[in-house]
Amino acid sequence: MSALGSAPALSAAEEHFLKKELLNLELTEEINRLSPTYTDAYGLRRFGPPFKMYDPRSPPAMGRERPETATGGCAAQFDAEFPLLRFMFTEYLVTFPFIKMHLERLENKNELWDRVQVFWEIWRTKKISNSNDRGELSKRKLAVHKLQSLLLTLFNSAILCRGDEEYFRTSEHRNTYKKMNKLTAGDLTLDQREDANYVNGLLINVVGVAAAKEMKARYFLGPSESKYYNFIIRVRTQDGKEWHVKRRYSQFAEFDRTLGKVFPGTDLPILPPKTKAKVSLPSAAETEQLAQGMDAVDVAKLEELFMSALRRTVSDEHAVEGDNEHEFPRESLRVALRGYLRSLVALQPVCKSTEFLEFISANPVELTAEEQNDIEQRRQLDFYTVLQHYKFQQETLRAVSQLETQMEELKAVLYSEGFAYIFKQLETKSTSSELSKPLRSLVQLVQIEVASTLYELLVGSDSSRETLGLVKRLHRLFPYGLVATILRFTNPMQIVKKLIDLFTFQMPVGFGRKSRSLLQVIFAGVLNDDLKKCDRELAELHRAVLRKGEQYAALLDKIDAYFAASDETVLQVKKTAQKSGLGIFPALLLNNNDLTPKLDESVLLEVLNTMKKSKSDKNTVYFLLHSYFKASLRRLDKISLKELWDEPELIDLIKELLSIFFQPLIRLFKSAQIHLYIPVVQRYMNELIQLAEYFQNEHFSPNVVASFMGLQEKYQEAVYGFMHRLYLSDMEQQEGLFAGFLGWFNRFVTFLRFVRDGHEELVLDLSSLGADEGVRKEIRAIIAEIEEKRRKYEQLAQKQQTMRTQIDTNWEKVKTKMLGLAGDMADLERLGEYVGVSSEDLMELNSALDTEEPVDGFFHEMDTAAFLRAVQRVSVSDEEFRKNDETGQYRWRHIAGLESRFRPQLVAVLTAWRKLASE
Helix, strand or coil: CCCCCCCCCCCHHHHHHHHHHHHHHHHHHHHHHHCCCCCCCCCHHHCCCCCCCCCCCCCCCCCCHHHHHHHHHCHHHHHHHCHHHHHHHHHHHCCCHHHHHHHHHCCCCCHHHHHHHHHHHHHHHCCCCCHHHHCCCCHHHHHHHHHHHHHHHHHHHHCCECCHHHHHHHCCCHHHHCCCCCCCHHHCCCCCCCCCCCECCEEEEEEEEEEEEEEEEECCCEEEEEEEEEEEEEEEECCCCEEEEEECHHHHHHHHHHHHHHCCCCCCCCCCCCCCCCEEECCHHHHHHHHHCCCCCCCHHHHHHHHHHHHHHHHHHHCCCCCCCEEECCHHHHHHHHHHHHHHHCCHHHHCCHHHHHHHHCCCCCCCHHHHHHHHHHHHHHHHHHHHHHHHHHHHHHHHHHHHHHHHHHHHHHHHHCCHHHHHHHHHCCCHHHCCHHHHHHHHHHHHHHHHHHHHHHHHCCCHHHHHHHHHHHHHHCCHHHHHHHHHHCCHHHHHHHHHHHHHCCECCECCECCECHHHHHHHHHHHHHHHHHHHHHHHHHHHHHHHCHHHHHHHHHHHHHHCCCHHHHHHHHHHHHHHCCCHHHHHHCCCCCCCCCCCHHHHHHHHHHHHHCCCCCCCHHHHHHHHHHHHHHHHHHHHHHHHHCCHHHHHHHHHHHHHHHHHHHHHHHHCCHHHCHHHHHHHHHHHHHHHHHHHHCCCCCCHHHHHHHHHHHCHHHHHHHHHHHHHHHHHHCCCHHHHHHHHHHHHHHHHCCCCCCCHHHCECHHHHCCCHHHHHHHHHHHHHHHHHHHHHHHHHHHHHHHCCHHHHHHHHHHHHHHCCCCCCCCHHHHHCCCCCCHHHHHHHCCCCCCCCCCCCCHHHCCHHHHHHHHHHCCCCHHHHHHHHCCCCCCCHHHHCCHHHHHHHHHHHHHHHHHHHHC
């Protein structure tokens, strides 16, 4: 360690990225030591106290106290082995308010951690597939990546090196994101032209509705004429092609069923239910009357002109008086079906499928003059929806502008008093009108955000009617009065306990069968249904492969043999896959493993050549076999999950977690007399649903902004009153939830600002690590990769910007403006200014995990026949495989050599903060 003023041996940028890479390397290795492979179950035994070095269910014979004392006495050794992960565990996880309160109530402080350890070891023994097995990123690996990125952001911002200050002061990268200057309501875009929002090369819109007639046979009455509606779908491609097709709702329903069969494992959008709701255009006199009560916003005149133009179009078409009303049948269903198709086109496998392309292109039609007129009128209706969004965006910007004038005062108070200032206001002010001016402005901003979100969900979006229907059903079924009565006259703690017992009590079954709780029965039933679907899918794929030829039956048998094989055979296949550059599926088909039957070389050559040429062609044997492999893998995962739910330790842990998080909240809500606010929630939901239904049916009402804002303002005092009462009850009951969360958050802030605020002797001196030219070369390569990633990020952002609709583009501007409330520039540096998190780290936190890993094998480098001969000589040691199995081999060999010299400096900073925090 050295002072800030010394000149670093490395440049500022090189030192900054070296520190970041060493921190990332340390995190990666600590995670790997916890879980070196997906079959290792004893990572927590290596992690140290409060976890045991043995199975908590069967302690050693020497007695319980001696091994626990031995483990506790070695805590410093474990802290040195896992400096970053144990720091987060002991300083932030154990001190999380809910967990801390629960541990204080337990007689045996290790009871919770023993249950966690037991469940961890049981879960790790289940053969649940990982990313390597699937050939694609698993949710588990994505979660670990996101957690590691979050921890890296924290430690990189808190632990400083000498080059950080100069790097952040001179780096041009940070200025890349400072693009938002002063933004006013007039800067928002409003264009009556339709958005050219191409997704996967297509722009799809349900532009109109055409009535048609057909003859239907009726019993005893003979055939009669029946009316139905066709929905006109317009499809445009980016190369300038355009066509129209007509589809009935019944054809949509049949198409939806077909997609469900073709893509059984895909999360497809739900087809909106059939509705006959229509939209009516008001008469001219009614429109003029409504216009007088319009909101005082800039678009009021534009609305009036729009209504006049649309009414004039309808009058010209029908040659009737302007005071007559005109109806748009099936308008709500048209908008909902548009949202359904646009959700489908965003799914690339679906968008490229034969079924989808046939549905949107088969039997194109020429439009009649009447249909074109209907399309134009409905385009005007779509524009009116844009107008409503535009009004909300203007109002939000106005609120942001008002809030900006108060932010300097609020910022100064937060710097001096921290977030305790907000809680002090909550404690001392009984009504929201008594709050300080900056906080009142913040409340107004929240109101507009809630109002605009509710409008978009329940009125303005394509799926608003479906969402509103769901809300209405839940509202109608929820027993508000019963819940309020129970909360008033009974002990809610006992009710919650009884409910938890109801779902988690394991009833004895007898006759050699395991006892199972209601919760286990529910999830087992869900998994059984999934298993039945997997079995049906496997049977269909099995038949499809055999239709290609009986010689492929051996391939199916070999896949089945892989999932029934021993761990040694599976490991053998994975070694071959890793060394040769193949995935798990092609590697198991080779003849250099213990799986039977052995395959004919001509069949192998055919499959591997198909794999090299095209993996996505659905008509090849390779695609069908690969689908069969993935379906078998999903089936094995379902079986493993079902076994996991049968473990009583899982139910014990669930009960413990429910107790940790729900009991303090129930006690607090009971003391805050929450039963008084249940009827308030019921009245609010009644009025919200009535408001949404009105604006869905009265499509042209101009006072939508004032109505939604008025609803939020009407219940503002009730919401604030509940929060005020809740805070006072927390203080009276001495639960300490609010104070605990405030202290816990300030603990993060203290750590992030620890080195900056008077501990310059802890600034890392990376020049003392002895970085040679090899290290510098690797750092420059890392910087070049980050530059390329940022360039791709900006290109993607620009591409997404061109794909956004007008509404989305405006909201992006508004949200960015909201992030910049503390000053003129709306970059993320303002957001982290108080806590000490750099904007660069915040920007990189959300970067996606790269799914394209480098190919180290030789499959793609040689002829397929030669590959089959060479693969017989493949040999991979257990140690080599272990290093590459889950996370891949670390590429930067020279930087890795500095880790042992970097760790003592890292541990010194963490130890100094621990010492300060404990005083």
